[in-house]
Amino acid sequence: MGDDDSSRKLRVAVIGGGLSGLSAAYELGKNPLLHVDLFERSDHLGGIVSTTEKDGFLFELGPQSMNSKHDEVEDVIRDLDLVSKKVFRSGGKSVKTLIIRDGKPVELKLSPGGFFSSRLLSFRAKLSLFLEPFKRKSNTSDLSIDEFSARRFGRETTDYLVDPMMSGVNGGSLSTLSAKYALPTAWNAEQTKGSVILGMFGAKKKHPRKYPAKLLRETISFDQGLKVLPETLVEKSKAFIHKRREVKKLCLQEDGRWNVGHWSPYDAVISTAPTYSLQQISTCRNTRLRELLSDLSTLSYSAISILFLGFKDVTSRIPLSGFGCLAPTRESRSFLGMTFTTSNFEGRTPEGGIGVNVFLGGGRKPKQARLSQDEAVAMARHELHELFGIEEAPQTVAYRQWLRAIPQYELGYEHYESSLIALEEEFAGLFFAGNYKDGIGVPDAIRSGLIAAKRVNKFQERAGNPQKSLR
Numbered sequence: 123m124g125d126d127d128s129s130r131k132l133r134v135a136v137i138g139g140g141l142s143g144l145s146a147a148y149e150l151g152k153n154p155l156l157h158v159d160l161f162e163r164s165d166h167l168g169g170i171v172s173t174t175e176k177d178g179f180l181f182e183l184g185p186q187s188m189n190s191k192h193d194e195v196e197d198v199i200r201d202l203d204l205v206s207k208k209v210f211r212s213g214g215k216s217v218k219t220l221i222i223r224d225g226k227p228v229e230l231k232l233s234p235g236g237f238f239s240s241r242l243l244s245f246r247a248k249l250s251l252f253l254e255p256f257k258r259k260s261n262t263s264d265l266s267i268d269e270f271s272a273r274r275f276g277r278e279t280t281d282y283l284v285d286p287m288m289s290g291v292n293g294g295s296l297s298t299l300s301a302k303y304a305l306p307t308a309w310n311a312e313q314t315k316g317s318v319i320l321g322m323f324g325a326k327k328k329h330p331r332k333y334p335a336k337l338l339r340e341t342i343s344f345d346q347g348l349k350v351l352p353e354t355l356v357e358k359s360k361a362f363i364h365k366r367r368e369v370k371k372l373c374l375q376e377d378g379r380w381n382v383g384h385w386s387p388y389d390a391v392i393s394t395a396p397t398y399s400l401q402q403i404s405t406c407r408n409t410r411l412r413e414l415l416s417d418l419s420t421l422s423y424s425a426i427s428i429l430f431l432g433f434k435d436v437t438s439r440i441p442l443s444g445f446g447c448l449a450p451t452r453e454s455r456s457f458l459g460m461t462f463t464t465s466n467f468e469g470r471t472p473e474g475g476i477g478v479n480v481f482l483g484g485g486r487k488p489k490q491a492r493l494s495q496d497e498a499v500a501m502a503r504h505e506l507h508e509l510f511g512i513e514e515a516p517q518t519v520a521y522r523q524w525l526r527a528i529p530q531y532e533l534g535y536e537h538y539e540s541s542l543i544a545l546e547e548e549f550a551g552l553f554f555a556g557n558y559k560d561g562i563g564v565p566d567a568i569r570s571g572l573i574a575a576k577r578v579n580k581f582q583e584r585a586g587n588p589q590k591s592l593r
């Protein structure tokens with residue numbers, strides 16, 4: 123954390139110390155004309171990121187892994203000197219995933235060759251992928267992912283490929299998630315090129331990237347887990363970072379500055395707090411601000427729990443290797459998916475041990491996310507026995523419930539988009555960033571924070587003389 127001469131600087135408050143808030147504060151901290159305070163309500167920086175070490179196992183009870191995805195995110199990784207700490211998912215592009223079909227795990231390799239040789243989908247379903255470019259594009263303003271995918275790729279591919287992949291990523295339900303907002307690349311490809319497959323190839327040529335697409339797609343973590351990223355953002359940030367400081371009010375003063383309840387007023391505020399927590403923030407009788415924040419706070423989040431099971435040794439019918447195992451809704455299993463932490467990143471398990479993360483809940487079975495640890499362990503052991511023949515009891519157990527885990531970009535999300543636009547247009551100096559706005563993944567949250575920071579930098583430039591009122 124850096125030097126300060128706050129009397130002559132524009133003052134910026136960042137609410138929330140998750141990846142979006144830390145990225146925004148890190149970027150803003152580079153601007154010598156700003157004084158930046160970040161307020162995090164808990165004792166933990168990094169938000170959902172929950173790398174855990176226990177009994178010689180290293181595992182994640184929040185996000186499992188990430189990719190850089192956007193040039194700006196790779197820039198941050200390089201700026202933080204984290205390239206040498208990156209670790210890559212074992213197996214690279216040809217990593218296999220197990221997807222349950224007719225009660226049995228079926229192997230699918232995440233490469234074109236692997237896909238076509240897999241027994242997961244019938245010949246007819248695979249053929250329908252070749253016909254996708256010839257299907258008519260939807261002429262509605264939005265569709266559920268279920269309807270969109272079934273129209274483009276057919277029912278079987280939707281049920282056994284799109285459904286488990288999407289449920290595994292955001293815990294939502296295909297029948298309510300919006301294709302336009304939850305799958306924007308596929309939706310835009312269809313809208314502009316008339317085909318998801320052709321459009322996605324075309325997009326690559328149209329928008330040249332700074333880094334090779336392969337590098338941005340690679341699944342990565344860091345040598346000590348994902349926590350390395352927030353820890354390094356904190357360590358190298360020039361912003362002032364305050365833990366155990368919940369922002370309880372967001373009040374627009376008569377001079378156009380913001381009172382966030384801590385220290386003197388701020389010229390600009392970036393809120394990265396999850397939308398549901400905005401309901402608890404007082405607006406000091408500003409009814410329009412109250413109305414818009416309350417509206418935003420009704421955005422729904424999926425409930426997901428993660429159970430880690432560590433075994434010293436197991437005997438299983440099918441090796442627990444590759445990415446993990448996903449459960450399509452049609453298979454009616456009691457879990458969403460599993461990741462095999464041992465084989466995803468090397469060196470995270472004691473010699474000979476096996477680590478499995480089991481995901482429970484999501485849109486299809488939200489009550490499962492509320493199971494007690496003992497109930498979750500019993501359920502997971504039953505599934506591991508039935509699917510893989512594992513009888514051994516785990517020696518290490520850890521459990522984390524995220525009852526409001528991932529914001530759902532459902533049909534009707536444009537209403538929330540309009541509220542966010544109205545908030546930023548009607549209230550000068552107020553900005554929003556986070557996984558409810560620019561995408562749900564780790565790289566999306568980081569980029570969202572960086573975008574908000576750039577907008578604050580522009581705001582500061584427009585202000586010209588920091589002493590001058592912005593209104």
Ligand SMILES: Cc1cc2nc3c(=O)[nH]c(=O)nc-3n(C[C@H](O)[C@H](O)[C@H](O)COP(=O)(O)OP(=O)(O)OC[C@H]3O[C@@H](n4cnc5c(N)ncnc54)[C@H](O)[C@@H]3O)c2cc1C
Pocket residue numbers: 137138139140141142143161162163164166168169170171183184185186187188189367368369370394395396399403426428524527528555556557558562563564565567
């Ligand atoms: C179970 C799970 C698994 C996931 N797996 C992956 C994955 O494998 N790969 C991937 O790319 N993404 C994954 N994600 C998504 C990714 O982790 C998140 O989208 C991202 O970390 C969100 O960052 P954020 O900063 O937007 O929000 P958060 O991490 O939620 O941070 C918000 C912060 O704001 C603080 N806060 C709230 N209210 C206040 C207040 N009033 N005052 C001060 N502070 C406040 C909170 O305490 C919190 O620290 C997963 C998410 C979950 C839940």
